[in-house]
Amino acid sequence: MxxxxxxxxxxxxxxxxxxxxxxxxxSREREDDGRxxxxxxxxxxxxxxxxxxxxxxxxxxxxxxxRRRSGREDTxxxxxxxxxxxxxxxxxxxRSTSPSDRxxxxxxxxxxxxxxxxxDEGSNARGGGEEPNVEEDSVARMRAVEEALAxxxxxxxxxxxxxxxxxxxxxxxxxxxxxxxxxxxxxxxxRWRLYVFKDGEPLNEPLCLHRQSCYxxxxxxxxxxxxxxxxxxxxQHAVIQxxxxxxxxxxxxxxxQVKPYIMDLGSTNxxxxxxxxxxxxxxxxxxxxxxxxFGNSSREYVLLHENSAE
Numbered sequence: 001m002x003x004x005x006x007x008x009x010x011x012x013x014x015x016x017x018x019x020x021x022x023x024x025x026x027s028r029e030r031e032d033d034g035r036x037x038x039x040x041x042x043x044x045x046x047x048x049x050x051x052x053x054x055x056x057x058x059x060x061x062x063x064x065x066x067r068r069r070s071g072r073e074d075t076x077x078x079x080x081x082x083x084x085x086x087x088x089x090x091x092x093x094x095r096s097t098s099p100s101d102r103x104x105x106x107x108x109x110x111x112x113x114x115x116x117x118x119x120d121e122g123s124n125a126r127g128g129g130e131e132p133n134v135e136e137d138s139v140a141r142m143r144a145v146e147e148a149l150a151x152x153x154x155x156x157x158x159x160x161x162x163x164x165x166x167x168x169x170x171x172x173x174x175x176x177x178x179x180x181x182x183x184x185x186x187x188x189x190x191r192w193r194l195y196v197f198k199d200g201e202p203l204n205e206p207l208c209l210h211r212q213s214c215y216x217x218x219x220x221x222x223x224x225x226x227x228x229x230x231x232x233x234x235x236q237h238a239v240i241q242x243x244x245x246x247x248x249x250x251x252x253x254x255x256x257q258v259k260p261y262i263m264d265l266g267s268t269n270x271x272x273x274x275x276x277x278x279x280x281x282x283x284x285x286x287x288x289x290x291x292x293x294f295g296n297s298s299r300e301y302v303l304l305h306e307n308s309a310e
Contacts, residue, residue, distance in 0.1 A: 186244040191306040232295030234267040260286040269295035
């Protein structure tokens with residue numbers, strides 16, 4: 001006779017149920033651990049970005065402090081020179097001096113006065129009893145002052161921006177970007193799109209261009225928003241930038257509008273709008289139904305927006 005099949009006992013059922021609950025608990029703990037690691041990684045990335053920004057602000061403040069200190073020193077030096085001039089003029093008019101005092105005071109005169117006085121003595125010696133030439137004296141004094149200022153400027157340190165700070169801060173994923181967004185950069189209100197064609201046939205879905213204020217085209221996939229993999233394209237080939245500019249409305253009034261512009265970033269094989277090459281490092285406004293090409297690639301990018309006619 002065949003053995004009869006028996007249902008598991010209640011104890012066996014409880015053990016199986018407990019094992020199932022333990023497995024569910026372990027899977028939930030693994031999911032919670034994964035989410036916790038992602039949150040910690042995101043916080044670490046945010047902390048790195050914040051520290052970089054703090055370092056940039058600190059450098060800018062140091063440069064500004066140096067400039068202000070240099071300006072204050074120049075102002076104080078001019079004030080001291082003015083006070084010395086006033087003391088000298090008052091002493092000359094209020095009391096008489098001995099020849100020895102005059103010699104000591106003349107030795108303390110500024111280089112501009114010494115040059116001007118020598119010029120006056122020479123002109124008097126040459127002219128004899130004739131009246132001094134006022135124009136020549138003023139010209140000589142002006143030249144002496146200019147020479148003194150030029151010598152002073154050579155000695156002063158230069159705190160002008162060298163461009164190194166901007167180069168260090170304009171990096172993304174270890175790569176120095178060839179482009180900085182202008183102050184008038186804005187996100188567009190219209191939903192612009194790029195339709196990609198090759199040999200007259202559409203490729204894939206259109207590219208949406210309304211979520212950012214600029215889009216970088218190029219072969220460097222680590223930084224390019226829209227990669228262009230053709231060998232004739234540069235790593236950082238061109239950029240489409242939205243700018244808020246003053247435009248004349250249909251009623252004749254001026255108003256601000258956000259419009260798309262394109263700039264070639266000095267690529268080797270150029271950027272084309274409607275088959276015409278554009279100059280590098282210069283903005284060109286884009287209009288609806290414009291066709292863009294990069295280098296020798298056969299792909300064509302047609303610019304349209306959501307309200308464009310079919």
